[in-house]
Amino acid sequence: MDTLLLGYQRAFPTTPFAVGCLLDVHGSVPDLEALRELVADRARGCLPLTQRMLAARRRRPCWVTDNAFDAARHVHSCQLPTGADTAGLRVAVQRLSTSAFPADLPPWQLWLLHGHRPDGFSLLFRSSHVWMDGLGQNLLLERLFGHPGPGATHAPLRSASARRSDPRALGHATAHMLSWCTRTATIGPFEQALVGHPQHTWLKVDLARLRAIGRAFQVPVNDIFLAALTGTLRAWSNVNTEHVSRRRERVHAAMPVSTRRTTEQIRVGNYLTSVRIALPYGEVSVRRRVEAIHRQTSRHKRVGTPGVAERLFLWTVPNPLRPTVMAADMMSRVFALTASNPHGLSGPLDVLGRPVTAAVPIPPLPGGQRMAVMLGGLDGQAAIGFTLDGAVQGGSHLPALFEAELRALEVEGGLHPGQPPFAWIPPPAAEPAADLAGADR
Numbered sequence: 001m002d003t004l005l006l007g008y009q010r011a012f013p014t015t016p017f018a019v020g021c022l023l024d025v026h027g028s029v030p031d032l033e034a035l036r037e038l039v040a041d042r043a044r045g046c047l048p049l050t051q052r053m054l055a056a057r058r059r060r061p062c063w064v065t066d067n068a069f070d071a072a073r074h075v076h077s078c079q080l081p082t083g084a085d086t087a088g089l090r091v092a093v094q095r096l097s098t099s100a101f102p103a104d105l106p107p108w109q110l111w112l113l114h115g116h117r118p119d120g121f122s123l124l125f126r127s128s129h130v131w132m133d134g135l136g137q138n139l140l141l142e143r144l145f146g147h148p149g150p151g152a153t154h155a156p157l158r159s160a161s162a163r164r165s166d167p168r169a170l171g172h173a174t175a176h177m178l179s180w181c182t183r184t185a186t187i188g189p190f191e192q193a194l195v196g197h198p199q200h201t202w203l204k205v206d207l208a209r210l211r212a213i214g215r216a217f218q219v220p221v222n223d224i225f226l227a228a229l230t231g232t233l234r235a236w237s238n239v240n241t242e243h244v245s246r247r248r249e250r251v252h253a254a255m256p257v258s259t260r261r262t263t264e265q266i267r268v269g270n271y272l273t274s275v276r277i278a279l280p281y282g283e284v285s286v287r288r289r290v291e292a293i294h295r296q297t298s299r300h301k302r303v304g305t306p307g308v309a310e311r312l313f314l315w316t317v318p319n320p321l322r323p324t325v326m327a328a329d330m331m332s333r334v335f336a337l338t339a340s341n342p343h344g345l346s347g348p349l350d351v352l353g354r355p356v357t358a359a360v361p362i363p364p365l366p367g368g369q370r371m372a373v374m375l376g377g378l379d380g381q382a383a384i385g386f387t388l389d390g391a392v393q394g395g396s397h398l399p400a401l402f403e404a405e406l407r408a409l410e411v412e413g414g415l416h417p418g419q420p421p422f423a424w425i426p427p428p429a430a431e432p433a434a435d436l437a438g439a440d441r
Contacts (some may be wrong), residue, residue, distance in 0.1 A: 020126035020362030040071040084116035135342035145239030186254035196392035203399035216413030231405035337371040344377035361385040
């Protein structure tokens with residue numbers, strides 16, 4: 001998987017393929033040098049923070065320790081305009097997300113963002129997806145800002161099966177991989193030419209609320225996440241549900257699934273595979289959308305074999321040609337978007353004695369793609385992060401649309417009997433620009 005992701009980055013060198021997390025912290029803004037000292041201290045006991053990539057052009061990436069590691073080259077400060085609040089913070093995250101990682105350093109950055117709120121500050125941690133996947137990054141953040149006891153471990157909440165693949169399972173997995181040959185449908189907002197610069201937005205929601213909806217439909221939270229995303233895409237593109245063609249009914253998403261084991265928790269590299277989920281975009285019924293999603297996820301859990309598609313790709317496409325194949329927009333023909341659900345952060349977390357109150361995932365956007373969505377969060381506070389290519393219009397409406405879909409699921413599930421779904425009307429508001437002239441790079 002590291003080889004595939006490195007191929008993505010080389011195919012789209014001007015678009016950083018980065019995964020991130022935005023932490024909300026309550027309390028006074030810490031001194032930048034004190035924060036750097038904290039990170040340097042934690043890095044002594046967390047080897048991945050000091051590892052950079054050493055990759056030959058024709059071989060898989062390998063990782064070596066940066067003996068000249070300096071936290072000051074990774075930890076930076078950025079002052080936002082006073083009162084910028086969430087809108088200004090979002091613009092700042094978008095601008096910082098365009099910066100590339102120096103090739104001679106471990107590929108990660110930690111930004112101290114302050115000035116936008118009177119009672120706290122934010123930390124933006126971003127790293128190359130070639131270096132580490134989203135689940136690994138969450139575990140790394142817990143090591144940075146948590147207080148694990150001696151020998152403490154944090155087992156992944158979801159991981160691919162470790163059982164040996166029998167012929168039937170391999171047959172199912174291969175048939176699933178061959179379905180990738182069919183082209184996915186797309187939606188109106190994804191039809192613009194790519195510009196390569198990301199934009200970000202997010203929604204915070206109580207995890208207990210998502211679990212209650214899941215219990216109402218007797219499905220996991222992940223299925224509710226995908227069903228709400230499907231409804232969001234329908235509303236976002238203003239689909240005429242009475243005249244949806246058969247081709248437009250199947251919008252496919254790539255769904256990463258972790259294969260990271262307990263012994264591989266805090267290690268560089270990507271321990272995951274992907275499955276292809278057909279989002280029932282053309283389905284009018286909220287309940288039938290949930291059922292269609294659940295049938296697919298249940299089947300993948302029952303007969304899925306991790307990594308078959310990736311290994312077949314590596315076997316059939318010579319290494320020198322992989323960047324060319326990826327740059328040819330191949331994956332955007334297979335997947336309209338990426339939807340991921342690594343487990344969220346587990347607290348308590350704090351930054352120099354100041355408590356972390358929320359965590360927002362900043363999903364990576366593969367080159368040639370237009371949208372990535374990730375479910376994450378901290379303890380009981382979930383968050384849905386959206387990353388879109390800069391050419392996609394109307395992305396700022398996605399949090400409100402997702403909230404409306406959650407309300408529709410609650411009504412359909414009988415959690416709010418007799419109440420109609422929330423009617424969403426897009427507000428005509430412009431987003432303020434954030435002045436990053438004071439950024440310490």
